[in-house]
Amino acid sequence: MLKIKNLHASIEDQKILNGINLEVNAGEVHAIMGPNGSGKSTLASVLAGREDYEVSEGEISLNEADLIDMAPEERAREGVFLAFQYPVEIPGVSNINFLKTAINEKRAHHNQDPMAAKDFLKMVKEKAALVELDDKLKNRSVNEGFSGGEKKRNEIFQMAVLEPKLAILDETDSGLDIDALRIVANGVNTLKSKDNATIVITHYQRLLDYIVPDFVHVLYKGKIVKSGTKELALELEEKGYDWIKQELGETIEG
């Protein structure tokens, strides 16, 4: 589904990604881990098409379609969803109105009529239940005055409504207590199908107890330096990242 080949990207002349190769198939969950500053969030932003980042080399394709030339809103309509690490507040715009606009933009892109209000409200109700989102949050302004946990739940709620092909969760576990973590993970697991894929970016193994990855990759200095299965995450939790740095010391520096 997603193919990343030799991806190089920089921001303000500072090189962050140094040749990433990654292939994600439908039905798979990939976890990306790595120390601070290794480029995890940059990778998420580049996949979503944030214009602050410049892609100098490499290819990204989603179901054979070239993503790099696509505007961020087109990528979204084609099924790329980013659950933000720090979801922004949009005062005065109700959550429900925001979502209605988003879903109808996507439908228009696929030559579908706007969703009938009744159907939309019914769907919203179902999806909100999935992440146990408080009913009144639906009518509040987008993320305004939400607690950290509510914001993250709201991201997964939006994901449930928009039904992406590729979901990227950027440190969705940060700032969540154990109960919220369980709810969010449960939402993600329920949405998982053989037709979509998920990339989970995280610092901690803890999230992966709940969202079990098929593959784990370690990102370091803008490159995937080690890949494995979920056991790799356990090993990282136990030993930290230093052993990988040491293992790579020569090759990276050289």
Next chain:
Amino acid sequence: MAYTEDDLKEELKDKKYEFGFTTEIESDKIPVGLNEDIVKLISSKKNEPQWLLNYRLKAFKVWQSMTEPDWAHVKYEKPDFQSISYYAAPKQKIELESLDDVDPELRKTMDKLGISMEEQKRLSGVAVDFVMDSVSVATSFKEKLGELGIIFCSFGEAVQEHPELVQKYMGTVVPTTDNFYAALNSAVFTDGSFCYIPKGVKCPMELSTYFRINEANTGQFERTLVVADAGSYCSYLEGCTAPARDENQLHAAVVELIALDDAEIKYSTVQNWFPGDENGKGGVFNFVTKRGLCEKGAKISWTQVETGSAVTWKYPSCILKGDNSVGEFYSVAVTNNFQQADTGTKMIHIGKNTKSTIISKGISAGKSHNSYRGLVKIGKGASNARNFSQCDSLLMSDRCGAHTFPYIECENSSAKVEHEATTSKIGEDQIFYCLQRGIDEEKAISLIVNGYAKEVLNQLPMEFAVEAQKLLEISLEGSVG
């Protein structure tokens, strides 16, 4: 050189101002220039009584002794008052009882403005008075209002039919000596709207006036006078447009509201005068004096959505004279390209337990400057007066400016005055968040801006809130940078 359709098309290329058409109607226009004879000529053309001519002449004398104010945070070339024609009327018989007699060209203008009278009549139940250049052309719904004793007509007609009311109230809230432009208006005003709501009557429909400057080199100087007698209520809306022209046009209006004991007036404005092109050429100078007087327990609420004009200078105010009276001011002011706005309000607390609320939302884009200027004055006798002010500014580009000039004068120690202000730049993070959900940039900006202005837009009557939202969108197209 004559202004042609092609020029118009050229100017409208960017689709930013869609009301820039001119209407080819023969018009009765007097020579340019201003002197006592011109004032007399206007008065005689309007067939006015002697007291009104005297009023005008007195105002003209006062105006001659005044100088144009320059304290506002705006820069522009001062208009040449001798090169303006002070009277232009569409040449046609005015039949107020039937709309069928209205000149077809004029009807077309109304249609383009989206105020097909019959539609309005049938669908929305809005009574409309249409003022083109200087003269009020048609007032709809008159009969139905008449049954309730409500008078809603052109100012000129009110002078003829209800001189006692006009003479009693005109100039009581905005005296001729008030300021340079109010004095000018008092001398040369040509028409406008008049409204009287009798005691205890709740006006069942929105009253609405559309103003339009059509002729070149004319100024528009209209007067609006709304009197709500004790215990009555009305909601009044005005809309304004003008053709897109290279030269600046002057609009200097006076609006006076009088709310007698326990009466309520809600006054909403959607102002969309031509703002000038993207290089700052042309556009309307909008120098307006608006003020309301509240007697005991009365309430006046101003709501304005200002998207047009090259230069705006306007402070809809409330004099809270009666005990327990209430004043409100809700404003969204948008400036783009080279537009300049200096707008705000004055809340003058005189009576006891008076309350006022100010919500001002400025939006600046392009190279424009947007200023809020407000005065909250609590007089000695205004025990327990309360004011809450909130002034927010939203910046859309790196080259625009937002300025806030709040003045507070408090002479009574039992008063409570609160002021909150914020300035923010439209966030790239907010826009990216929308993009990532599949919402394109234009729609994202529209969502964010409408969300920002929501508190004010919610105050508008339903059908005009929609119009105002569209206007915000058009005014800010392609303006993030």
